[in-house]
Amino acid sequence: MPMLQLEDINVYYGAIHALKGITLSVEEGQIVSLIGANGAGKTTTLRTISGLLRSKTGGITFFDKPLQKKSAEYIVCSGISHCPEGRRIFANMTVSENLEMGAFTRKDKKEVAATLKTVYEHFPRLKERMFQMAGTLSGGEQQMLAMGRALMSKPKLLLLDEPSMGLAPLLVKEIFTIIKEIHEIGTTVLLVEQNARMALSISDYAYVLETGKISLQGEARALSESEDVKKAYLGG
């Protein structure tokens, strides 16, 4: 039984039909990536899972519990954490305050402090800048902060939206190393990426989205060798 199951998801932005019957599943302990061109519906899929958008039909189940029509709050509490596209950190708060906000739904202060410690272990750079205003961090550090903040709710499933966006190649490598680390300590990751090569290199399974539909799916390794994917997303 997969950890997260999306069944026939249809999402509209007004009259625009953004997701056309998406069905996908994420197995526990894997890294699953969603790749595709601009406007394919990758971000929309993540936002629907985390409750920021609603699907008109179908259902989402997480560990067999339905998430459809539940509030974003409930979804965070049940163990899904969303690291939104474009980082969206709280610029006028310090780094540590940003991280504390990530644990907003958790009541046990002691456990939160323990999580904070592990987050600082993953991101030593953030610890150095604990009291700095988040808006003054560099792009890469802001991405780390956004990921750290998402980890503060101690998620079973982490939704990562375009973690490599706007970052230098060296930093992209570092971010992906950290994603692997996060995965190794037992967090399942659903990754949305435009950088298909990078995404496929660390994933177990992948879905290719094309204008709101899943056009291809399969083991990440198999996909990265498929001619169609090579042509469309890996540059020949």
Next chain:
Amino acid sequence: MMIKRLRKQDAIFLLISFVVFAVFQFLISERILSSFWRLNIAVICLNIILASSLNLINGITGQFSLGHAGFMAVGAYVSAVCTMFFHLPFICSILAGAAAAGVLGFCIGVPTLHLQGDYLAIATLGMGEIIRITILNIPQIGGASGMSGIPTETTFTWLFFCMIVTLFVLKNIINSNQGRACLSVRENDIAASAMGINTTEFKVFAFTVASIFAGLAGGLFSHYFGIAHPSSFTFMRSFDIMTMVVLGGLGSLSGSIIGAVILTFIAAVMQSYPEYRMIVYALLLIILMLYRPNGICGDKELVNVILGRFKKGGKNDGTVAENK
């Protein structure tokens, strides 16, 4: 050590306010201040309550509300009705006024706070006017000629005490978990909801709390002047309060205090030339936008800035070392 720092700040704050209170109480009771300045000190206290509570909505939660005068009107009229028709004691009617404004704030907040930015400003502006026009058309409470003969029970002591309570409550809210949640809504509401913060809930919370204090100020207002008149609660008053908040700095309580003091003082000095008052306001705002676009205090608290300077030797970021 965060807690310790806050407690120390509270002590300093209470000490300073006690000294200020003693000085003014002495000046007032010895009649050194003319009645004109006595009046203006009372207005300053009222404006501080109004500005700091509006700051919770506009500065901390980042929602643009322009209907504060409406809630003030509700507080003024409800408390006046309580003392005049039901002969409740002063404190009960003031609390009733505040509670009524709070309930109304909640009821209005739930539908309107789904709106954002300009739309919210328009909705709250309209709501303030609706409240005023409604009052204008109820003959039992005086209609257009207003209510007069309200017992003038508000003294300087009451005003000052209520002001301190307001500031204290707001300060504690801002430093609490709820306050953080409100701040995160201002900073980025998508990220806030992705963190599992129910953004509408915290917007409504801030709106309700601010309405309660606006109602409190209204009650004090009507019992200070002995009259409640619809023309005291036009949108120009909401705009005045807004100006104080922006001048002082969105998100800074000490900024709101400074803004309220400066603007009330200017209004008092310009009393004889009311037509020039708005020119001075406008100039002040233009100068502010050019040289300090974030307001006099920015979003920092004065105490933090001073303490920060003191501890870190001139590092003006307002973040005092939080040893954990």
